[in-house]
Amino acid sequence: MLESVIYILTNIPLLMKGVWMAVQITVLSVLLGMVIGIAVAFLRIYGSKNMRRLVSFYEWVFRGIPQLVLLFIVYFGLPGIGINLSPFLCVVIGLGLCSSAYQAQIYRGAILSIGSEQMEAGLSLGLSKTRTLFYVILPQAVRLSLPGFTNEFTIVLKDSPLAYAVGIAEILKYGRDLIVSSFRPFEIYLAAALIYFVLFQLFYYLFKAIASRYQVPGYIISGE
Amino acid sequence: MPLVRIENISKSFGKNRVLDGITFDIEPGAVKVIIGPSGTGKSTLLRCINMLAPPDSGKIWLQDTEITAPHTDLIKIRQKIGMVFQHFALFKHLRAVDNVALGLHRVKKMNRSDAYEKAKQNLQKVGMQDHGDKYPAQLSGGQQQRVGIARALAMDPLLMLFDEPTSALDPELIGEVLMVMQKLALEGMTMVCVTHEMGFAKSVANEIIFMEGGHILEASPPAEMFNNPRNERTRSFLHKINELYGESK
Numbered sequence: 001m002l003e004s005v006i007y008i009l010t011n012i013p014l015l016m017k018g019v020w021m022a023v024q025i026t027v028l029s030v031l032l033g034m035v036i037g038i039a040v041a042f043l044r045i046y047g048s049k050n051m052r053r054l055v056s057f058y059e060w061v062f063r064g065i066p067q068l069v070l071l072f073i074v075y076f077g078l079p080g081i082g083i084n085l086s087p088f089l090c091v092v093i094g095l096g097l098c099s100s101a102y103q104a105q106i107y108r109g110a111i112l113s114i115g116s117e118q119m120e121a122g123l124s125l126g127l128s129k130t131r132t133l134f135y136v137i138l139p140q141a142v143r144l145s146l147p148g149f150t151n152e153f154t155i156v157l158k159d160s161p162l163a164y165a166v167g168i169a170e171i172l173k174y175g176r177d178l179i180v181s182s183f184r185p186f187e188i189y190l191a192a193a194l195i196y197f198v199l200f201q202l203f204y205y206l207f208k209a210i211a212s213r214y215q216v217p218g219y220i221i222s223g224e
Numbered sequence: 225m226p227l228v229r230i231e232n233i234s235k236s237f238g239k240n241r242v243l244d245g246i247t248f249d250i251e252p253g254a255v256k257v258i259i260g261p262s263g264t265g266k267s268t269l270l271r272c273i274n275m276l277a278p279p280d281s282g283k284i285w286l287q288d289t290e291i292t293a294p295h296t297d298l299i300k301i302r303q304k305i306g307m308v309f310q311h312f313a314l315f316k317h318l319r320a321v322d323n324v325a326l327g328l329h330r331v332k333k334m335n336r337s338d339a340y341e342k343a344k345q346n347l348q349k350v351g352m353q354d355h356g357d358k359y360p361a362q363l364s365g366g367q368q369q370r371v372g373i374a375r376a377l378a379m380d381p382l383l384m385l386f387d388e389p390t391s392a393l394d395p396e397l398i399g400e401v402l403m404v405m406q407k408l409a410l411e412g413m414t415m416v417c418v419t420h421e422m423g424f425a426k427s428v429a430n431e432i433i434f435m436e437g438g439h440i441l442e443a444s445p446p447a448e449m450f451n452n453p454r455n456e457r458t459r460s461f462l463h464k465i466n467e468l469y470g471e472s473k
Contacts, residue, residue, distance in 0.1 A: 125327035126303035
């Protein structure tokens with residue numbers, strides 16, 4: 001028992017080499033998902049009728065495909081149409097597209113809960129629609145979507161081991177290499193779990209700190 | 225010359241014709257109170273005047289600008305027309321003083337310190353100078369509405385629109401808002417108010433406009449409207465209002 005614990009602890013530094021990769025994949029995927037997700041959310045609310053249809057079709061498709069399948073489609077499909085990307089970029093695109101559909105829903109819900117009177121109030125002061133979005137709607141939408149965003153970020157973090165499937169050297173891949181030489185999969189995977197758990201907590205508290213930093217008294221409660 | 229001329233405007237939402245040929249003038253310094261059953265287009269009429277809800281047909285002039293004409297610079301027009309909302313519509317992520325300063329800084333392009341100086345002066349006008357640092361959620365409804373009035377007032381509008389400014393308030397908070405409105409009227413501000421506060425209408429308005437079904441059924445000075453309503457519908461509406469809110473003094 002004690003020996004296992006010691007074995008886990010001594011192997012954590014070796015797995016740590018994969019942590020940076022896992023963080024990179026997570027942050028970039030979430031950022032890609034955020035850019036597309038915000039655009040999709042705004043288009044679904046403020047876009048023309050056809051645009052609204054198009055983006056809700058987009059959401060519907062990408063929420064319905066498992067990440068691993070989407071990842072393989074990107075990884076094996078893009079070279080078929082002449083686009084050769086590194087496995088790393090394929091992972092970011094696959095996870096990012098999937099996350100964008102979920103993030104779009106988070107932002108859309110936040111924007112809708114702000115209410116049309118806020119837009120009217122901005123316009124009535126002589127702000128344009130775009131400037132009202134920027135000064136009035138966006139700052140509130142960001143605060144309202146932080147709890148949902150935190151949740152989505154941690155979900156993407158926990159999906160990042162899928163990168164292993166296309167041969168990227170992240171935490172699981174280093175673990176696999178150790179198992180090949182040591183034949184102690186249980187301890188190695190426990191060590192990997194421990195690393196992910198700590199990563200999860202770090203990001204969770206980071207976002208919680210951000211939420212309370214920008215919290216407006218009596219208005220938006222930082223998410224649990 | 226009237227400040228605002230409204231000529232035969234109509235507006236529909238789907239098949240529902242909310243405004244059906246409304247015509248009236250607003251003279252500078254006039255205080256008009258619009259009354260009528262709910263769903264008769266009173267709020268929509270206000271939103272036509274600042275083009276938040278442009279009419280389908282008809283024309284509106286602000287001074288000598290036809291604001292319903294295509295390509296009118298609505299950004300410019302709306303700066304001259306203040307609006308106070310039923311549910312206050314304060315920017316919830318900003319303090320009271322930021323709410324008032326936003327338009328001055330971002331629309332009127334005043335520098336930051338001038339904008340905040342003017343914002344504080346306007347908060348003082350509505351008796352909210354001690355609450356500038358509070359967020360809307362930390363204020364009572366009456367206080368929020370007074371900040372809403374200060375926010376509109378700070379832009380130095382030619383005209384103020386009030387969309388049921390007290391109907392979302394607890395009864396004991398209505399007085400403080402009405403007092404601010406009364407003071408504004410006495411200072412000569414041109415005002416159009418949708419309200420059920422008959423006491424306010426009687427003491428402050430120059431003209432009461434009774435609307436129903438998208439039409440103006442009757443428009444006359446308060447004394448005439450309350451003592452001798454010509455229209456049968458006006459009479460029964462005023463009777464109901466009196467029953468609900470008590471005989472207005």
